[in-house]
Amino acid sequence: MDFIWLMVALVGIVIAVSIVFAVLAKVRMAKSLAARGVRVSRQLWRVNLKKIFKLSNLIFAIVFIFFLIYAVMLLFPVVWGFLSSLKSGGIHGEYFHNMFGLPTEWKFSNYVQAFETISDSGISFVGMFWNSTWFALGSAWITMEFTAAFAYVLNKYKFRGRAFLYGIALFMVSVPIGASMVSTYRLIYDLNLDNSMLILVTAANVYGMNLILTYAYWTNISWTYAEAAQMDGAGFYYTYFKIMRPQVLPLMFTLGLLAFITKWNDYMSPLLYLPDMPTLATGLYRFRSIAERKFDYPSLYAGMFICLLPILIIFAIFSDRLLGKVSMGGIKG
Amino acid sequence: MNTEINGVGVTKDYLRENKIRRVKELCCIWSVLIIPLIMLAIFWVYGTIQSIPIAFEHRNELTGEVSYDFYNFRYLFGDFTTTGRVLLESLKNSLLYWGLGFFIITPLSYLMAYFLFKKIPGYKIYRYIFFFPQIVSSVILSSFFLYLVGNNGLIKQAFGSDLLLLRNSDTAMLTMLFYNFYFGLCANLLYWLSAFARLPDEVLEAGKIDGCNVLQEFIYIALPCTWSFLATMLMLMVTGILSSGGATLLLTGGGYGTYDLPYYEYLLTTSGAEGISERMSQGLAGCLGLVKGVIVLPVAILINHFVNKIEAVEF
Numbered sequence: 001m002d003f004i005w006l007m008v009a010l011v012g013i014v015i016a017v018s019i020v021f022a023v024l025a026k027v028r029m030a031k032s033l034a035a036r037g038v039r040v041s042r043q044l045w046r047v048n049l050k051k052i053f054k055l056s057n058l059i060f061a062i063v064f065i066f067f068l069i070y071a072v073m074l075l076f077p078v079v080w081g082f083l084s085s086l087k088s089g090g091i092h093g094e095y096f097h098n099m100f101g102l103p104t105e106w107k108f109s110n111y112v113q114a115f116e117t118i119s120d121s122g123i124s125f126v127g128m129f130w131n132s133t134w135f136a137l138g139s140a141w142i143t144m145e146f147t148a149a150f151a152y153v154l155n156k157y158k159f160r161g162r163a164f165l166y167g168i169a170l171f172m173v174s175v176p177i178g179a180s181m182v183s184t185y186r187l188i189y190d191l192n193l194d195n196s197m198l199i200l201v202t203a204a205n206v207y208g209m210n211l212i213l214t215y216a217y218w219t220n221i222s223w224t225y226a227e228a229a230q231m232d233g234a235g236f237y238y239t240y241f242k243i244m245r246p247q248v249l250p251l252m253f254t255l256g257l258l259a260f261i262t263k264w265n266d267y268m269s270p271l272l273y274l275p276d277m278p279t280l281a282t283g284l285y286r287f288r289s290i291a292e293r294k295f296d297y298p299s300l301y302a303g304m305f306i307c308l309l310p311i312l313i314i315f316a317i318f319s320d321r322l323l324g325k326v327s328m329g330g331i332k333g
Numbered sequence: 334m335n336t337e338i339n340g341v342g343v344t345k346d347y348l349r350e351n352k353i354r355r356v357k358e359l360c361c362i363w364s365v366l367i368i369p370l371i372m373l374a375i376f377w378v379y380g381t382i383q384s385i386p387i388a389f390e391h392r393n394e395l396t397g398e399v400s401y402d403f404y405n406f407r408y409l410f411g412d413f414t415t416t417g418r419v420l421l422e423s424l425k426n427s428l429l430y431w432g433l434g435f436f437i438i439t440p441l442s443y444l445m446a447y448f449l450f451k452k453i454p455g456y457k458i459y460r461y462i463f464f465f466p467q468i469v470s471s472v473i474l475s476s477f478f479l480y481l482v483g484n485n486g487l488i489k490q491a492f493g494s495d496l497l498l499l500r501n502s503d504t505a506m507l508t509m510l511f512y513n514f515y516f517g518l519c520a521n522l523l524y525w526l527s528a529f530a531r532l533p534d535e536v537l538e539a540g541k542i543d544g545c546n547v548l549q550e551f552i553y554i555a556l557p558c559t560w561s562f563l564a565t566m567l568m569l570m571v572t573g574i575l576s577s578g579g580a581t582l583l584l585t586g587g588g589y590g591t592y593d594l595p596y597y598e599y600l601l602t603t604s605g606a607e608g609i610s611e612r613m614s615q616g617l618a619g620c621l622g623l624v625k626g627v628i629v630l631p632v633a634i635l636i637n638h639f640v641n642k643i644e645a646v647e648f
Contacts, residue, residue: 024454056547063448067455071462073515077477078465080487099490149365157362165366172377174640175633176572179380180622182602182615183387187380205372236361265470267583272603285472285583297480304473311468322468323460323523 017061022054085110085301095297107298114302120283121276125303132264132279132307134197140259142203143210144252150206151214152244156223169211188273195276199269210255217251254321261311280307384626387619392612405620408613419592419606420621424575426506427594431577433510434517435570442518443563446525447551450532460526463519474516475583482508505589509579524566528559561643568640572633575625598622 033039087094087103089110094103118125154166172178179187193199221244226234229243263269267281278286284303291300315322391404409420445463449456466474481487482498489497498508532555540550556563578593585591587600600606601618609617 021454054546059547060448060451060453063445064453064455067445067448067453067459070518071459074462074465077474077481078469080481081473081477096490099487146369150369153362153365157358159359159362165370168373174569174572174637175630176576177381177626177630177633178377180384180387180619180626181598182618182622183380183384184376185602186387186615187376187383191375202372202376204368205376206369207373207377236358261468265468265472267470267472268599272599281470281472284470284476288476300476304476308469308473311470315468319461323464 013065014058014061017064018057021057021060021064081301082305085298085305087298089294089296089298091295093295093298096295110298110302111306114299114306117296117299118283118287118303120278120286123278123283125280125283125306128278128280128283129306131270131274131277132281135199135270135274135279136260136263136266138197138200139203139263140256142200143206143259144256146204147206147210147214147255148245148248148252149240151211151218152240152248155215155218156226156244166215169207169215172207173209173212185272194273199273210259213255214248214251217248221247250321254318257314257318257322261314264311384619384622387616388623390616390619392616394610394612397612405613405616406624409617409620409624419587419597422590423592423594423597426509426579426590426592427575427577429506429510430513430579430593431570431574433513434577435567438514438518439521439567439570442521443525444551445519446522446529447555449522450526450529450555451547463522466516467520471580471583475512475580478512478515479584499585500589502589505585505591509581509584509591512584513579521566524562525559528562529555532558564643565640568636571636572629574632575629594621594625598625 083103084095084099086106086108087098087110088105088107089095094105098104115125118128120128123131154162188194188199188202193201225243225247226239229239234243264279265281267279267285270277270279270282271285274282280303284300284307287303288300291297386401388405389401389403391400391402392398393400449460449463453459479486479499483489483500496504498504536554536558537550540554545553575594578595579591581587581591581593581596582599587596597606598618598621601609601614601621604611604614606614606617
């Protein structure tokens with residue numbers, strides 16, 4: 001019986017949303033007609049059941065409801081986590097006794113406490129923040145600089161072995177074969193790249209999807225600029241750094257941002273290669289068990305939100321760029 | 334005039350200068366290429382070659398002496414050892430993760446991207462919300478999830494249920510799959526959105542004039558136009574079949590039947606696998622990596638062959 005009522009309720013919601021969509025479509029049409037100076041007749045507002053129960057409208061209504069539920073499901077843990085970060089911790093704290101409600105006392109001091117108490121391998125929260133910063137920023141910058149220059153040379157200059165080098169790139173993207181995890185692990189330890197900033201040199205290994213994308217981007221950038229500069233006496237490096245590289249900066253920036261976010265959130269590489277230099281991601285992962293023992297979840301959540309903050313700021317500022325609006329450079333005509 | 338190039342007489346000096354310029358240019362070119370190529374040589378070429386002897390490496394438990402034989406292969410696939418059982422469990426779970434991604438998440442996210450492309454009401458906000466899990470660290474997402482379903486978690490508090498979803502062999506793997514679905518549904522959304530963004534307006538407009546509803550437009554216009562991209566992505570996903578895994582380290586640590594192949598390889602690499610001595614562990618990790626590579630290589634080459642045969646729709 002409950003199931004039947006649930007189904008009836010769902011159908012009702014779908015129809016209601018469908019009606020809202022039909023009305024919205026009419027409002028849009030009325031606005032569009034009014035903008036063109038056409039008088040909107042009463043007939044437009046007449047209820048048309050055929051339109052409300054149109055297949056497209058019903059499908060849109062169902063998808064809309066699914067999107068809404070999924071969006072709420074995605075946001076819920078984040079909002080809940082944020083509110084929990086402002087409650088008091090401990091076994092008798094508000095976190096356990098008022099899980100759903102707003103905090104009775106907004107304890108912003110949890111954020112200060114997170115700064116003071118969260119540590120790993122003797123590294124403080126600030127130290128972990130610094131480790132995350134150089135690891136993410138350094139990796140992203142090195143990767144993008146080397147990838148852009150490598151793709152530029154492959155795309156714009158003719159030399160022996162050029163097709164072979166690009167062929168390797170295509171092969172590596174399509175056939176995911178390479179060193180096993182243990183082989184890379186041993187190499188990094190044998191080369192003494194572990195537990196030091198030297199780990200960043202591995203970011204200069206440019207082969208991957210980014211190289212293919214950057215190569216394609218260079219194809220769309222005219223060589224005319226470089227030719228003109230070279231006629232005026234510009235050398236190889238001047239042409240690249242002053243004339244060509246600025247044109248590929250939008251793509252470098254976008255791919256660099258994505259690389260930064262990936263590295264900032266990466267917990268596996270620091271766990272494997274930087275065990276004594278924990279980043280925020282690894283530090284919080286290890287601190288989790290301590291927080292669980294002390295029932296100090298609010299401080300843990302506060303630490304997580306501090307870790308999340310730089311990414312949220314970057315996302316807020318550059319969301320358009322991250323969501324695909326990359327402008328293309330080049331000469332028209 | 335000493336010689337002719339394309340019917341134009343040039344001096345020896347000009348040729349020499351040209352040669353010097355070309356040599357300089359080549360030096361500059363290789364100065365850019367050299368560091369990435371060294372990295373490629375070390376971490377890909379040498380690393381890949383090095384993977385082979387590691388797979389056959391057998392350290393004596395007592396003396397630590399290294400010999401090369403098939404011991405790791407025999408040990409890893411031994412039916413009656415704990416390792417064998419964990420390996421089978423890992424393989425089964427990796428296939429489950431892959432199946433979820435291939436058959437459910439990918440088609441669903443493709444459809445979701447289509448409706449976002451069709452500008453469903455609120456599509457701008459949805460786009461941001463759906464992208465959100467991609468920018469948040471797995472450590473944070475898994476912690477939120479853990480405290481929702483785990484001991485003292487929100488679900489327990491709200492429904493009073495004693496069932497700990499991640500601490501029960503019957504429900505742990507299902508919960509892990511749900512986690513992958515929950516936060517991984519929109520992982521490829523941007524790819525699909527960029528594919529739909531290339532659909533020509535005039536074709537969509539023509540479909541609308543002919544009375545296409547949203548379903549017909551999807552089946553007869555959007556799907557055929559983006560098919561080559563979708564098929565390529567699906568085929569490339571097949572090559573990742575043995576690398577599929579979930580947030581095992583972050584959620585269960587492999588307990589309650591949730592081992593997967595990448596996590597098991599990680600444990601062997603860091604000598605953290607239960608019941609396996611430190612001296613043997615890395616040899617077994619190398620062996621597992623090599624077996625995975627040997628299985629995936631022919632599959633990848635075959636897939637590559639098919640991908641090259643897919644004809645892109647011209648529009």
